[in-house]
Amino acid sequence: MKRGLAFALCAALVGAMASPAFAVVNVQLNLRYTNPANPNGGGTWDLLAQSTGAQGLAGAQITIGGNLGVTGTDTPLAAITPNAAVFNATTSVFKFTGTAASTTITLGDDLAGSVIFNVGKGAGTPGNIAADDLFPSNSVFWDNSALLASGSWTGARPTLVTGGITANEFDATGKAVVATNGTVSVRGDSVGVDGLKLGDVNRDGLVNVNDFGGLSANYLQPGVKTWDQGDFNSDGTVNVNDFGALSSNYNSAIVPPRPVSAVPEPTSIAMLGVALLGLGAFAKRK
Structure with a gap:
C-alpha cells in the first residue's frame, strides 16, 4: 500500500473516531425459513437498517453469525446480494468476508460522486421497505427500514454478532460521522422458535x-x-x-416482540467501512 494512501486511511479513521455520535441506527435480520416447521432447515435472510439521522445512513459494518455459504473475501460472488437501490458493488462500497462460522458485510457510500442521502429514512427514500417485510400485517416497528442485503443460510439459525455492528451517519453538511447503536434483533417465521401460527400459509403473521x-x-x-x-x-x-x-388458529396472530435496546452507546471504533470508502474511491480513480 502506498504511504500516501495509508496516511489517508488513518486520517479518515482518526477523524471518525473523534466525531461525536450523531444518530441512532437500528439493525434487523429477518429470517424466512424454507420450512417454518423445521428450525434447522435453512432459509433466506434480509438485512435491514433504520436511521434516526436527518440525512440517513452513510455506511455500516455488520457481522452475521452462522453459515451463509461465504468463504474468504467476496466469494462466492452470488452468496450475498446487495440492494442496488441503496449500496452496491458498482457505484458504492459493498464487501463481505466470511467463514463457516460468521460473515462480515461492509457497505457504504463511496463519497466519490453524489452522496446517497436518506437511506433508512421514511417511506419513498432509497431502498426503503414501506411495510415490515416479514410480518406486514401486524408489526410496524420495522416499517420504513432500508433493505441493505439479502442471502441464504443453511443449518442453525443465524445471529447478529454482539459487538459486530458499527455504523456511520451523514450529518447536516454531508460528512460521515460515527453513529450510535440502537435496537438490534433477529426475527424469523419459524413455528417453534418464533411462534408462527399453524395455518399461516402466507406467513404474514396473521391466520385469516x-x-x-x-x-x-x-x-x-x-x-x-x-x-x-x-x-x-x-x-x-x-x-x-x-x-x-x-x-x-383462525384470526390469531404471531406477536413479534419489539426488541428492547441496550443502553445506546457510540460505536467503540470508527468502522472499517470508513477506510474502505476512501479505498473504494481511490480504486475507482486509478
Missing part, C-alpha cells in the same frame, strides 16, 4: 381468510405439498389435519 384460500386450493390435491401450500405438519399432503390446525 387469505390462508384458508391457499389451503383450500391444495386440499387433497396430488403431489408433494409444502407449508406455503397448506401442509403444516410436513407430511407432504394437505388434508383434514391441516384444515384443523388452521381452524384452531
Whole structure:
C-alpha cells in the first residue's frame, strides 16, 4: 500500500473516531425459513437498517453469525446480494468476508460522486421497505427500514454478532460521522422458535381468510405439498389435519416482540467501512 494512501486511511479513521455520535441506527435480520416447521432447515435472510439521522445512513459494518455459504473475501460472488437501490458493488462500497462460522458485510457510500442521502429514512427514500417485510400485517416497528442485503443460510439459525455492528451517519453538511447503536434483533417465521401460527400459509403473521384460500386450493390435491401450500405438519399432503390446525388458529396472530435496546452507546471504533470508502474511491480513480 502506498504511504500516501495509508496516511489517508488513518486520517479518515482518526477523524471518525473523534466525531461525536450523531444518530441512532437500528439493525434487523429477518429470517424466512424454507420450512417454518423445521428450525434447522435453512432459509433466506434480509438485512435491514433504520436511521434516526436527518440525512440517513452513510455506511455500516455488520457481522452475521452462522453459515451463509461465504468463504474468504467476496466469494462466492452470488452468496450475498446487495440492494442496488441503496449500496452496491458498482457505484458504492459493498464487501463481505466470511467463514463457516460468521460473515462480515461492509457497505457504504463511496463519497466519490453524489452522496446517497436518506437511506433508512421514511417511506419513498432509497431502498426503503414501506411495510415490515416479514410480518406486514401486524408489526410496524420495522416499517420504513432500508433493505441493505439479502442471502441464504443453511443449518442453525443465524445471529447478529454482539459487538459486530458499527455504523456511520451523514450529518447536516454531508460528512460521515460515527453513529450510535440502537435496537438490534433477529426475527424469523419459524413455528417453534418464533411462534408462527399453524395455518399461516402466507406467513404474514396473521391466520385469516387469505390462508384458508391457499389451503383450500391444495386440499387433497396430488403431489408433494409444502407449508406455503397448506401442509403444516410436513407430511407432504394437505388434508383434514391441516384444515384443523388452521381452524384452531383462525384470526390469531404471531406477536413479534419489539426488541428492547441496550443502553445506546457510540460505536467503540470508527468502522472499517470508513477506510474502505476512501479505498473504494481511490480504486475507482486509478
